[in-house]
Structure formats: structure tokens, C-alpha cells
Amino acid sequence: MNYEKIKVEFVKEVEELLSRKREEIQRLSGLEQVTVKLFHLDNFQQFVKQLNIKINRIIDENNLVFESQEDGDKFSTFMKPTFEKFYKEYTEISK
Numbered sequence: 001m002n003y004e005k006i007k008v009e010f011v012k013e014v015e016e017l018l019s020r021k022r023e024e025i026q027r028l029s030g031l032e033q034v035t036v037k038l039f040h041l042d043n044f045q046q047f048v049k050q051l052n053i054k055i056n057r058i059i060d061e062n063n064l065v066f067e068s069q070e071d072g073d074k075f076s077t078f079m080k081p082t083f084e085k086f087y088k089e090y091t092e093i094s095k
Contacts (some may be wrong), residue, residue, distance in 0.1 A: 003078050005058050009058050010079075014051060021093055037094040047090050051083060 024038055066072040 006058050006062055006064065007082060010055055011082060013054055024078055025093060041094050044090065046056065052088060061064060
């Protein structure tokens, strides 16, 4: 299975999600905006869960089966920088 295909689909979905979050925050001002930013940061673990659900769904939809722990580890290593990038982007939305 082509890991790059899965990554591209995942990136597209997460970028759309982050874009919606940014727009939601930008539409607000003053105390409302501050409150939403704090709520946003408090929900980081929820964001992590959303990413895990998305990647698992995409893996399933593409019928990717890891034949061994090593295969799963290779995929995780391949995707790790992408996840880290999105974690950083998520926290930066609140700045």
C-alpha cells in the first residue's frame, strides 16, 4: 500500500479541520475570542483523538493491513512528522 496516498488524504482532511477552527476564532472578538481560544487549548486531547479516528478510518478505507508490528512501526514513523506538524498548528491557532 502506498503510504503517501493515505498521508495526502489525511493531510487534506486535517487541514480542512484546522481551517474551520481558525475561521471560527477569527470571526470572534474581545472576550468571546479569548474564551474560545482557551476552550480550544483545553481540547487538545480531543483534537488528538480526532486525528487518530481520521487516520484509522482512512487506513480502513484503503484496506491497509499491517502484516507485522514492524510494518505498523514503519507507518507510524512515516506519519509521525505529519502528526507533530498538526499538533503544533493546533496549538498555534490560539496565539
